[in-house]
Amino acid sequence: MTMTGAFAIPKHTYAATVDLEAKSAILVDAETGKVLFDKEADLTLPPASMTKMMTEYLVLEAIKEGSISWDTTTQISEYAYEISANPEFSGVGLKMDKDYTVRELYTAMAVNSDNATTITLAELIAGSESEFVKMMNEKAKEMGLPDYEFVNSTGLNNSHLGDNYPEGTEPDATNMLSARAAALLGYHLINDYPEALEFSSKPTAEFDGQTVTNWNWMIPNMPGHLAAFGYEGVDGLKTGYTELAGNTFTGTAEQDGQRLIAVVMKADSRESRFRQTAKLFDYGFQHFERKQLFDAGYQLKDESKLEVAKGKEETVEIETKEAVQTLVKNGEEEQYSIQYNINKDQLNEDGKLEAPVEKGQKIGTAEVVYSGEESYGNILPDRNSTTVDLVTTSSVEKSNWFMLMLGGIGDFFADVFTGAVDMVKGWF
Incomplete structure (x- = not known):
């Protein structure tokens, strides 16, 4: 049974396509990248906190390369503290002069979509968010994302950041991605660094003595009334919301060894983005099967x-x-x-x-x-x-010189015979 909306509804079979209530969407096979459904997937729109998938990728890459580790500690900057202390951004409440590990910061970013911990990780890796933004755009180009512009590490609008907006970007700029680009970013994240799912699949996590809750309500076993949105096999990836972006979501689910990635952009509400994603997953899991064709x-x-x-x-x-x-x-x-x-x-x-x-x-x-x-x-x-x-299917040895010579002689006389026949024909 699939749990969607505010109550449980039985999973049912959709017709040949999906009637989707979202501005833009895409459904992709996570193994091959094959697109199974597409609705205006090349529209470039604000992704909001789906931006953090790129930050997560670069953090995991830095860990793999050894420039940082999960146990590396750092303290937050005044900029990160201002963001964390702003109730408008509902952060985890970071403290100045306190050491935080990369694991703690990454957990808060991946589970609770915390903005200040995201900024802190960006500053740790690149020295400043401005330099980190350059890394984001370089990595997007390397991945071959078709439509993108990264202006900060979090997905907030630059106007939210006040005077702290990254150097080299505009004060009112915002990150931009198409659904297709978001799907490709998610594809690289979970295929290059599958450990990302260990974090994004957590319904809740402990951070600095408090319990933080995942914004991805489709994860099974969410606490309280959020459990009604659970969908079998969902273990990621990233939600997003700003007033400009609306409600966005990049989700992934695995059932019977088959993994799908879905992106929904500009859904009507938080609840709707999950309902639309459930439609896409139902369509993919019910209508497609991995088969050996030849x-x-x-x-x-x-x-x-x-x-x-x-x-x-x-x-x-x-x-x-x-x-x-x-x-x-x-x-x-x-x-x-x-x-x-x-x-x-x-x-x-x-x-x-x-x-x-x-x-x-x-x-x-x-x-x-x-x-x-x-x-x-x-x-x-x-x-x-x-x-x-x-x-x-087999090897073929080169013929020896004698056989090649005989073949050459045969070809010679064949040509002579053909020429003679043509000449005789010309007499008549």
Whole structure:
């Protein structure tokens, strides 16, 4: 049973698509990046605290690289203290002259979406939030995010920060992301640093003697009335709200080994962003299944052999090196086919492989071709199609010099005979 809204409702099967009450949204396979649903996903909108996914990524990267550790301690700046002390931002109440570990700060950021701890981590890693913002935009470019602009580490509007807005940005600027970019950011976060889910999946956490609550109400076993929003398998990722951004959410859930990422932007309310996300997850989990479409060793009929030049055999068979699997919408298995893409650099001018040929030699790729009506592509810039290597099934030794000479002589006389026939024909 899926729990959505303010009460429990039984999970039911949606039709071929989703009637979504949000300005922009996307649903993605977390393993391959394949897009399963798209509603105005390229609109660039304020992401609010979904921005913190990039801050989380850079913190985890710094830990991996060894520049900081979970046990590294730091104190907060006056800037962070001003943000934390402002009741408008409902922070965890940081104290000056107190040492906080990276683990404590990260927990407050990931679970309670605390802004001051986010700023503190940014300052720890880069020296200042201004320098951290440069890192955010550089990482976004490296990831290939299609639409983005980071102006601070938290997702607040710069106008909220007063005179502390990062140098190099405008005083009234705000972070900007498309749903597609947010999904790709979430994809990289959980695939590059799956430990992020250990934090984002916590319904509550202890911080400095107090219990803080996760803003992601879809996590199962949330306390009190929030439990009504729980959805099986949800363990992240990040909510967001500002008056300008409205209600946003990047969620991820795993059921039966299948993980999805959903992004909803400009939903009508906090509750609605979770209801719309539940619709997307229902659609994905109920209508798509990971299936093996073609076995390893698959061969296309009438294209299973390549001619070989100067070899002991005249042909060699080719096949797919690995099995081909992807998320397939129910009833669409027959909409997929295989297309060979032979690497022309491996062929001579006659279109033949030159001997010697090694067994398992890659000679191109086998590409999965989808002929159905709903193709939304992939969030990964370099993965617009699913491909596997196309390889030879056996080796072909180069023919010895004597056989090559005989072949050359045979070709010579064949050419002479053909020329003679053509000449005789010309007499009549």
